Amino acid sequence: MPEQERNYKYLLLAVATVLLTLLMSIAAKQGGKIDPTEGFLQDVLMPVQKVILAFTHKIDSTINYVSEIRRLGVENEHLETELAQLKAKEHVMIEIWNENVRLRKLLDLPPAMEEFNLLPARVVARDPSNWYETMVIDQGTEAGVQVGSVVVTNAGVVGRVNKVSTRSAEVLLISDQRSAIGAMGQTSRDVGIVKGGDSGGDCRLVYLPRSATIRTGETVITSGLGGVFPKGLVLGRVAEVSAEDYGLGKFARVQPAVDLDHLEEVLVVIGS
C-alpha cells in the first residue's frame, strides 16, 4: 500500500506538471491576446480594483497634503517664476516650429515629429509579483487600444500595451526586465537600447560604443528605431555612465522620467 500510494502521488504530480506545461505552451503561442477567462476575470475585478486604488490615492494625497503644505507654498512660488520663463521661451519655440515647417515644405521633407491622438486611461492595478513590472489600465479594444500601443504621461514614456481585452489592457512598463526600447541621448545623439530590470526600478542604456560621449544628467529619448515607439519621447535621465565588462563599450544607468510607482492616470497613443 505505501508503495502504491507513493506511485500515485508522483503520478499526480507528473500529470499536473504536464498539464500546466501544456497550458504555458498554448498561452505562449497566443502572444498579446488575453484568453477569455483572463479577460473576463480582469474585466470583473476592474471595478473593485478601481475603488480600492481610488481609496488608496485619496489616503496618500491627504497624508501628502498635510505633511507637505509648507513645502508646497515655496514650490508654488518657484513654479510661477518657471512658468513665466517658459511662456517667454514658448513664443521663440513657436517661431522655430513654424520656420521648421516652412523649410520642410520648401525641401519637400515629411515632418520629423508626429502629432498623436491621446486617450486618457486610469491605472486600476499593478502586478504584485517581484518578477514583472506591469499595470492594468481601464481602456481596451473598445476604445481603440491595441497590442503595442504606446503609453505616456506628460513627463515621458510609461511603456507599451502588452495584452488587451475589451475594457482593459495590460501595460509593460519600461522598467520591466522584458522591455527593450530603441533610444538615444538627446544632446550626444549616441544610439543604444534602453532595457528594464535594473536595480531600484532603473533602466540601462546598453550597446553604446566606446566613443560615446553621453554624460550624466543628459536626457534620453526614444530613437524611433524598431517601429513601436515614435521618435523623440522622453525616457529618462542618465544617472551614471560606466564601461562594459572587458571595455568593449559603454552603458548608462537611466532613471525613468516618469514616477512609475505612483501613476494614477496615463495617456495611450492610439494613432497619429
Add this chain to the structure above:
Amino acid sequence: MEFSGKRFLMIAGSMLGMLVLQSTLFYNLRIFGTRPDLILAVVGSIALLRGWAQGLLWGVLGGLLEDLITGSLPGSHALAKSITGFILGLLEGKVFKENTLLPAVALFVGSLIEGIIFFMAAGAFGHIKWSFITALRRTVWPSAVVTAVFAPVVYRLCEHLYEPPRFGQRGRSL
C-alpha cells in the same frame, strides 16, 4: 483528503482578496524593495499542515489565480507553486508542527525552490530576460527572505482554519 466546500471558498476567496489588495492598496508596501509572496505562504502553510495532496491542489489553484490576475504566462506560477506545495507537503507528519521556526524555515526554502522553478518555466518560454544569477540576486533571494518573515503569521491563520476537532467536540465536517 477530506473536502469542505465552505473552507475551499474561504481559502480561494482569501487568495483572491490578497492578490487584489497586493495589486492595489499594498502595492508600495515593500521590505528591502521586495513584496512578500503571500499566496506561496498560504500554499506552503496548507501543505505543511495537510500534506502533499492539498499542497499540490492549492499550489495549482493559487498559482492559476495569480497567473490570471498578474501579467505572467498562464500556468507558470501554477507550476512553480504546485511543485513547491507538493514538496513542502511531503514534510507533513515528519516535522513538529508547533515549532514556531518551522513555517519560516520551510517557506524560506520553499520560496527559493518556487523562484528557481518559476525562472526555468517562464524563462523557457522567453518570459524572463534576466540571467539566473541576476534573477537569484534581484528576486528569488530577497523574496524568500521577506516571505519567510510573513510565513509564521500566515501559518497560524491557516492552522486556525484547519483546527483539528478537540476532545469532546464532534468532528467538523466544514
